[in-house]
Amino acid sequence: MATRPSWRGHIKLSLVTCPVALYNAISPAGDVHFHLINPDTKHRVKSVVIDAATDEILERKDLLKGFEFAKGKYVTLTKEEIDAVRLESTKTIDIDKFVPAGDIDRLYWDNPYFLVPDGKLAAEPFAVIRAAMEESGQVALGRLVMSQRERLVALEPRGKGIIATTLRSHDEVRDMKDFFGEIPAVRTDKEMVEVAGKIMSQKHAKFDPTTFEDRYEDALRDLIKRKRKGQNVIETDEPESEESNVIDLMEALQASLKKKKSAAKTAKTKAAPKKRAAASGAKRTSRKTARK
Template sequence: MAPRANWKGYLRLSLVSCPIALYPATTDREKIRLNLLDKATGHRIRMQKVDADTGEPVEAGDIVKGYKTADGYVEITSEDLESIEIESSRTLDITRFVPHEEIDDLYNVRPYYVVPDGEAGRQAFAVIREAIRARGMVALGRVVISSREHVIALEPRGKGLMGTLLRYPYEVRDEAEFFDDIPDEPIPKEMIELATHIIDTMKGEFRPDEFEDRYETALRELIARKENGEAARPTRQKTPSKVVNLMDALRRSVEAQDGAGPGHPRKPVGRGAATAKKARGGTSQRRRRAG
């Protein structure tokens, strides 16, 4: 079954417009979801909405939305929300173009595929798409999804556009709240060179098709075993050993990576590699002297 569009309306660049549809670019539908059951009967549990003060069940038709204020709650009806409908409810109006690198990753929320909706306006859609591609920029606009207005960044992707919803500044926490208390640590140059050598031996291509959701796989195997009446097989998690000497840990990591085989190709990295080789040689000499 084809996914349902989250939004339909018009894409507009100045006086040029075309009908479009937005579809979620990602999905978690394939993930396993566990249901809540009554342990005694094995039946599913149905959640019930109740009055927080009286504890009495409330029928769906009697449930309304509201906002908490100092004096209680202000009820907000569907008619109230419709009265503040804004232009971006039906039109995605491009208002600015910015370089891609200026958009901080912290502002990215979720991606959508943007496609022309029907035959009418396909040429206008293609013109807008190729104009954005020619300039190598990202188009910014506004769109209303799930009754809330969002800033959206549009960029060409194949024959369509990818739209990424962006957070507002008030939704992004200031990094200073978390990073300012991190003390400045003195870092010996040799440690940096050893660490960069480890990184260089682990370089590779970005291949998302090789990603495996190991928890999902293990969960499916667990369900299959339980379905066959088998007991669960607890696995002991390996706890990382406590690092006593950072320099020694780096040197051992270099040795491990260099001998990791074809999956971790060895690549010379100039001074870093020379330092790593010197470190390994020094370790070997100390071992010979100790023997």
């Protein structure tokens, strides 16, 4: 494989165990990354670790990790002490339950990974576990330790492999009541809801991630391209004026509906001449063929 696995270990279903490798399903290759540069020398800048009290420059390898239990007071731990805390799931994804996918709130889904058999001998037990999961029609839940942290992981059969998605813990997800609780209760107008529904139906489409483009990333790449050519002028567009204080909500909904219909009609009108031209061309071709 082109990339290194994020984790290596075993997947275990009761007494069936199989060596597996976990690969990150998300590639950062499309992101634009920057380094800090000294504007005078154009050299890359290095980060330096400094003692907050003495300003002494320190080596990272000599540092300890500390937990602040009171203001300015820490319990320090060495790497060896942290590594000594080993959990049973450190190198094993132990499947302990199956749940319907719909039971897992989308707020808890985190990062996806590809789970594959690690080695030729692992292919058969991996296929057995994957097939059993597929027949169950449910999501398998297990635990694994990545980056010295235990995570709950959801396993789903996909193709010939398994998608493993880490799940956020309950403490990580904020209570929506803290944010939605202050939203006032509003009695909606039935006609307005119907108009909004029509607007939504006009925008109905199938999900296609290939159509999404990160315009900010594209703009950054264009800026970098122009800078490499020696163009130092930064062009800025005038910000579009945003309409605020909508007086009549129904009027805005109706206008949105008419705008969408008008756009569809215009597109249809533009397409019509092309169709007529194509039909006309086909007729001319058929006449020539007939004469021949």
